[in-house]
Amino acid sequence: MSSTDAAATPDTARRGGEWLLAAAILSALLAALLPVARVVESNAWLVGALLLSVLVLAAGYNARRYHLPAIAVTLIEAAVWAVFMTLVFLRDTAILWIIPTLDTFRAVPQLVETAMEEIVLGAAPLEATLSVAFVVVGAMGLLTIIIDHVVVTARMPLLAAVGIVAVSLIPSIAVPGDVDLIGFVFLAVTILFVIRAETRSREKPLEQEAERSAGVPATAVGIGAIAIVVALVATPLLPQPTLRAGAGLGTGPGIDATLQLGDDLRRPQEVEVLRLRTDSANVPYLRATTLTRFEGGVWEPDRVRTVPLASELALGEVSVDPDIRVTEYTTDVEVLYLESVWAPIPYPAVTVTGLEGDWGAVPYNRTVVAQSGSTQGQSYEVVANQPRPTLEQIRALSAGGEQVRDETTELPTDTPPIIAQLAAEVTAEATNDYDRLTALQRWFRGSEFSYSLDAPVEDGFDGSGAEAVAQFLEQREGYCVHFASAFALMARTLSMPSRVVVGYLPGQPTNDAIGAEPVYSVTSSQLHAWPEVYFGGLGWIAFEPTSGLGVPTSFSPAAALPGQSGEPGESAPAASPSATAPTGVDETDPEQQRGGTAAGAAGTAVDPVPLVAVAVVVVIVLALPFLVRELRRRQLDIAARRGDAAAAWQTVQDAAIDLGISVPASETPRAFAQRLIVEHGVPASEINVVLIAIERVSYSRAGTRSYWIGDAAADAAAAVRVSLLAATPPARRILALLAPRSLVIRPGSVYAAGAPVRAR
Template sequence: MTTRAKLTVYSALATALASLCLTPLLTTKSWITHAFLVIAVVAAAGAGLRRAPLYRWTVPIGQLAVLFVMLLIGFAGAGAAWGGLVPGPNSVSALDRVFGAGLDDIQQYAIPAPPSAGLRLILVSSVGLIAVVVDTIAVTYRRSALAGLPLLALYSVGNGLAGDRGSWIWFGLASAGYLVLLFAEGQDRVSRWGRVFRGTSRGTESTGAVGLGGQQVGILALAVALLLPVFLPHWESGLLRSGSGGTPGKGSGGAVTSLDPLVSLQSEITRPSDGELLRYSLDADVAEQTYLRTGSLDQFDGTNWKLGTGTVLDLPATFPSPEGLRDSSVPQVRGDFTVSDRLEKSWLPLPYPVVSVQLPNRGDWKLDQVTRTVMPTSDKAIKGLRYQVTALDVRPTANDLRTAPQASQDVRDRYTALPADLPAVVAEQARVVTAKASTDYDKAVALAAWFTGPQFRYDTTVTGGTGNSAIVTFLRDKRGFCVHFASTMAAMARTLKIPARVAVGFTPGDAQGANVYAVTGRMYHAWPELYFAGYGWTRFEPTPSRGVQPRYTEQSATPTTAPTRQPTAAAQSSAPAPAPSASKDCDPKLRRMGECGDKDTAAANTGEESWLLSGQVLGTLAAVVALIALLLVPLFWRAALRRRRLGGGRRRPGGDGPGGLTDAQVLAAWDELIDSAWDLGIPPDESRTPRAAARRITETAELDENAAAAAGRLALATERVLYAPSGQVTGPLAADVRTARAGLRATAGRADRARAVLLPPSSAQLWWRISEAVMTARAAAGTRTRRVTDAVTGPVRRVFTRRKRNPES
């Protein structure tokens, strides 16, 4: 491996090791794989550009261009084409939106933050920029010592933000990568001085490597750097740890932990687990229909749903009255909850609306009084927690909600707000679905019935997201999971001026007997909450085959204003009913969730989606095809060159022709023999005469008599052209080339024959030609530039020259 190749590899390795200090910043570490891929591609791009006849300053520019394209492909899929591999016309604006969302997330979340697309974009792009800087300094300009500055900046920022989650391991890895880079460049510098006399015994030679003393100094410095922080004060820091998701806390003694409920929910839904997360008991007769709500997201900015700018307070002994509830003297239910060690980094699961919560350490929890969300101040606060809950048992009827008065103007203004760039299709579809409904309740029921109808399908393989583009894609494809159903119904309800928000939490647990229920990882869920004056926030269930329909959407009621509401409610009630289970022992909850239908139905549903429609499959196929096409360039070029050299007719340089051959045809035939031998492992030797070269090929390849004679005739014809007076060659040289080539292939091994076809060494001439053309173009451009410069500055120079010669004038 050449020194430049070693420096390229070691600079990429140093950047990758230094970037590991950023892994504690997010709740998941899968993003680092994307960062490593970016580092590798940037290093490969730099290696390729440095081999081209280009100015050194153009190499980092090319690497930055490659980095930008990779970011477009990786994070601007909404505007890309061809399976996301080719950036489209809207890719740049899509990337800008993701980056802007990431900047907002930095202001909202503490460490570790959820792995949102915006935060991953910021981290990956930062690592990519550091990779470009390190590669430019260490490899392009051969200043490896200075490459430690960007590596130190990367480590300092990452470890400073990680705070107490940082580790000396990250510093050790980053330092080791930097030392390896220094050793590689040091070895190259020493080797340029030639053999170094060390006073050793005779016969001992210097290999040009960095001496043992230099390696010891490097290891000693690394050991001191690792031990020194033990005796220094620790730097406490964090990623903007104030507030909860950007919510300023009033009266709160500390910051709440970061959590993007939808991001966490999507990751759990796409990899469901049967492990028990919590167990609880409720003394209500509707416990089997009670959802456990961890939080509610009431602000939609076109990118995602998130917690609004409410007020975070210390957890009170009694919660304030629920928003919109007219009669607070409704019956109460009580429950005991026990959280397992499997549930971490979650807001507190509670039935809605909760009145009070008894916790062992109330100081570890804060309350958002608007959404009644209880949030922890520590990531581990909920793990193994036991707590008691008192909640209101609000049971409105369908007629109660249908005749509810209109919400106040301030509620409607806040909870019907929509981004200005919301696609028009959302409001249009909402109006179509609710065309026959006249009240807010009947419109909500019509929306839920439409979503749970047969045209929509529950599918966890769909890419997550709650923004404008995700909603449009969901309405078009009609495939998604609860996050898509909940966020889309809430947005459509807001277009109808119905106050709406998105709640997250769990569906009712599995009954264990004696009013005890167990919640597993398969019960993560999201649903819309709609506001009705006098009854507050009420749950609706638009996700087919998931959850439980509220009784106020199933029961029949005498319509008071619209005669078409009864059929709408009936259709909604029957649409989501799952197919009967093939097994009598199928659990009712699994039957509700569609987990135990017959095998034939499951197979039919699986076959509905053709693999050809998968964007990942199309993208992978496109990448494979592009790679194969790139690898086949030498094969096709070599075959075309051989065909041109040996084709028939007078117009072909290597053709036999009806008469004598021209000098160009003879030389083309000889070049083909030399290249054929090169492809099969006999490189050309330009110092030999044609006859000596033919003899070398014959002896090295051990050609048979016919092949050796053909090679000899080609050599004689070539010498006649090169050294003899002008004369025509009439022999069938193309046939001789084919005979000699067949002899070469007959004596070569299988691997050599395969390489001669797929990656012929003589195809290096193609790169030489391209490089020569580029250098020629550069020289021509330089000549033209000098001419233009001389033409512009010549008169000025002549004026100054005359003044110097005649100072008196």
């Protein structure tokens, strides 16, 4: 081979290594991007994000071929990013579709703000709107520039790996779910690919150097194999996360007003969303919004006019018949972790004070909605006027009246007949509307129905439409959405105005109290839906049909009211589901929903399997560095016995680094060996064998192989390692074995200088 060919070979190989490194970075970015598809509907944005990454990496590769400075490479990549984003998303505001103008820069904050609102207030999976796609694709391009700079320019692949892993975890944190083992394996493999490709791109393309690093791929494979085994074997043994509700992707869970609560209730990681206290005898439900229109087989959130919350027309007084008693009570709400445009409030509220920002009220359903901002971090006070009719009074009233809208009684023409048939059968013996509704309530809460978050999904009716309700009535398993929707539709078949409310259960009492008022904690798993029916002269009355959840609505006879003669123990009437002991039930726990004692009994038993599984995982994780270091040592020993003197010398250097002995680049092998003899008691005969071997091959034209020495160098290196360990204090020796520094620190690097460790 000519001298020209010899000179060209290293550069050609280096460029090949750079291409391989770019491909590795792209694969790692793809692994980090795929989890985003779980929270944003798959669309052209995925192709756009990958295309932008390819263009940025290609621009960086070509810029480095001309040996441009790092800042120039970054500027070129940034220019590619800006041109691509302008052409794809903002070409209408640009010159020749690619040159940004002032209008282009003005449009960017608007797109980002719109995307943030959709992300914070939306439900996963988000619709891939223009603004959301702009943020996702743009962020992917910027991440590509950063990772390319960190890996290729700064040569810090481990730091880049941390960033890639962090990005891949964002969707899982926002919308927790089952562990994606395939995605984890893919991510682990791509990160190992990046680390290996970065190392390979810096190696000299000589045969002897390739042989010297033969143990590196095996070490990487060993790390990956052990990590994958831990993921596949140990992960299924870990305790399953607690289920929670809430669909928001912002700083806290949100409220999904489309009655698609099944996925929300099945999500893990339950959190405390708010706290409340009240001077009412019964802790109230907190309503967020109502759904009245039943169009296309689904319930639609009310879209009615709002007025400023401070306006006299905002909420107003509660209008009931003159002889019906109205009780006023005050509730204080503190939002801890809830990102929603609807403020959860008791019904029927007459005043709401303390909300910060621009808020409006909906007089029709007495809800409060943000014109801008959200509930996160808000504290407010609600005054409600609760109608409390007697049993005789409500039985004398009819469901309906002139003030209700037509949409409260409408039913689709193709409503399954089973809904009306069962409504008629269940209420056949009742003589008034209230008794008909309580008959339905008792029927749903009876032994024929059971609470289930899984059965609806298994049978394909995880919804609230007429067909889903019909299937629910046949199978008789479901959760709050099915109970509320079925009750409301059955009431409409009986010519009663009805609607569905979305909000929260009253929560559970805490150990805190303010004055004489105990503080109640409401968690994300207590997101709930319940039906309401309108009574003329009284207003909307809530019912609780969900099996095992809360307390059913009931009213007491006039003779049983306080101060009257009647049976003891009767509770005062309430116009909303009562909130006594059972309301603390977690809606995501089927055993608690059934109200039996099995849940309490089960809570006293301790399942040892999760504890053992956690212990096994901890042991494996703690042993992982030792196993990887041992694998690397064996690879070096095999290479040394094949005649690789550099591998034998590497064994000595790694042992020194593990024990905190400095291995600076400025020190010659002979000076390093002499220091080990004098300061650490290493046998001179053994270290000299390894020293002579590395010195001979360092100045030999034959390369790093030294077959003449046989196994002598490998045996001597092993003896030096044993001597170093024996001369080290026990605590330091154990640390060197369990947390070997040589896995992350290379000889001669700035981190290879440690505090001197002297012999005992």
